[in-house]
Each structure stands twice: as structure tokens, then as C-alpha cells.
Amino acid sequence: MVLGLLMKGPMSGYDMQQLLQLSKTDAWAGVLPGSIYHALKKMDKEGLVTVDSVEQTGHRTKAIYRITEEGEEQFYQLLQQSLALPSVIFPTTFYTAVSFIDALPKDRIIAAIESQRTALRKQYDEMKAGEEEKSQFVNLTEPAKIIFRNMYDQFEIQLSMLDQLEAAIRSQPD
Template identity: 30%
Template sequence: MKFEYVLLGLLARRPYSGYDLRKWLETEGQFVWARAHHSQIYRKLAQMETDGWVRHEVDPREGRPDAKLYRLTPSGRDALLQFLHTPYEPLGRFQEIDFLARFSITAPLDKDAAIRLVGIELDHRRAQIAKNRNRDRTLHYDDPLPELDQDLDRQVHRALHELGAAAMDRWVAWLEDTLRNLTEGKPVR
């Protein structure tokens, strides 16, 4: 997912300065987008302004430098709404930032699109579980290093699989609950 859509999604809520966008991404948005450097934010805002997706107003600040407050333009709104309906293809790993960012933007703007998005993610993760959960995970050794503790290697491999399987199960349960809540008009948790 492109970073500009994360920024457009935030600007759909209210005008932000580049500094405030960075603060939001570092705190509330830390599970929605990987850390973004302030220069990346300002470059994207400048490009989005050139593209006509945002415009800025100068917000005078007493005793501090003036701030540029960015807001969506009609063209930016159209770009954001068009993005909500672009195809989503789940990535290999679950809980990828792409899904989280897309869901956080899509759900409050188009509930039906959010329902489709969660359904696609859920179907993909269920297929991953069906394909991989009970596969043979036997480790094979052929001339291993003498320092390699094969018994400990098997234990670690099994423990990591169990950890990953439990995390995937929690993710699927969250997707199922979220899909049910969205469909039934209940609060998303």
C-alpha cells in the first residue's frame, strides 16, 4: 500500500500539519504504518499538493514557526475513495501493515468495502492454515555442524511453530469477529 493513501486517510478526518501527522503515526498510528521519517511525510505532502490531492493553509503560531495545515481537495477525496475499491491481495505474512493500514482507512469510509476486505483476508488466512498447519515439519540433517544440538534445534523449531500457529489462530478469530461485527452493525473490537 502506498504511503500517500495513509496520509489521505488521516486527512479525511481533519487537517493536519506535517509535524502532527508524524506525531500521530508515531503514537496512535504505530500499528497502522511503519515509522515514517519526517522528510518522507513532507515529500509526500509536497507531491500530493503538486498532484492536486491536498492543499495547505498557513496556520500562524505565536512564538513558533508558522505551520502548514494540509487538507484534502475534491481530487484527493476522489483518489482516496477510488483506492478503497482497488483489489486487495493478501501478502504472505499475516498482520501485515498493508492490511492494517487499508482496513483502518476503508472501514470508516465504506463499510461494505471493509467487509469485502476482511473477507478476502480471512479466506486467505484460512487457506494458509489448511495448507500448512499439519504439514510434515520434520527437520532433516545431513552432515550438520558438530556444534549443532539437533534435539534443541527440534525443540526450538516446534516451539516457534506453536507460537506462530497460536498467533495465526488469534488473527483469524479477530477477523471472524470483525467480519461478524461489521456485518451485524455491532462495534468493531
């Protein structure tokens, strides 16, 4: 993600962090805000990025990084590898819990399902808001639109499964 952002042009870690949070990309990209600075320092040592300039704002200094030729080559390799990897990930912890669901009383099972449903709907709404926010600043490419649709489909599939699971639990005798 960091190398990809720098392919668009030089920027600071703070700028990357703000861009990822504003567009809600941090929610699906697995990039923790503090990890950006660590990654930049590590990549600087590896010669993948370099400090392009340093800006002084009041008492703060901000390093602006740019990608190097080695970083560009690494980016292209990582991009190709990432596109080739299978990307379906199952919620294994949840599936394991369902395997032993009979160990809990019905009311606790339903409360847990409702809690997960609420959390998923919140994430779903945040993702939609992130897409809307992002589309105000950049023209979303067709691949980006496909990614968003796929994420929404994943949420909807999981929510449907929770509805089915809850209905099955409610239909069981006490």
C-alpha cells in the first residue's frame, strides 16, 4: 500500500495516513496508522524509498518520501504476486464457534449473533461512506468500483448467513 501510494507521487507518512483514513481504505487494507511510519523507515533502509524533502510546520518537521527505482520494481513484483494469490478468506473463528454452538443457551447465541450483525452493519455503512468520500476526491476507476461491490457482496453474504443461523436457532425447541 505504501509503495503504491508513493507511485502516485511523493508524500509524507501523515499524508498517507490521512488519505487511508479519509477513504476508509485502512478498514480493508490491513494498514494500521502507526505502521506507515515503521514501513517508511524500513523501506528507506532497504533503498525502496528515500526522503525527497523535509517540510517545517511550526515546531514539527515532516519528511516527504518518494519511491526509488528499486521501490518501483519491488512494487511491480508485489502487485503481480498479490493479484495471483487466492483471496477468499473464511471466518474460521466464527465457523469454529458454530461447530460448538449447542454448548450455549439459546438467548446467549442470539445475543452474540445480534452483536455481530450490528458490528457488520456498522462496518458496511462505514465502507459505503468511505466510497462516497473517496469519490468526492478522486474519480473511481472501474476496478475500484468492482472492489467496492465485492466488499458489499461479502458483507451481505455474511449478514444473510447470520439471519439464517438466527432463524435456525430460534426454531429449535428450548
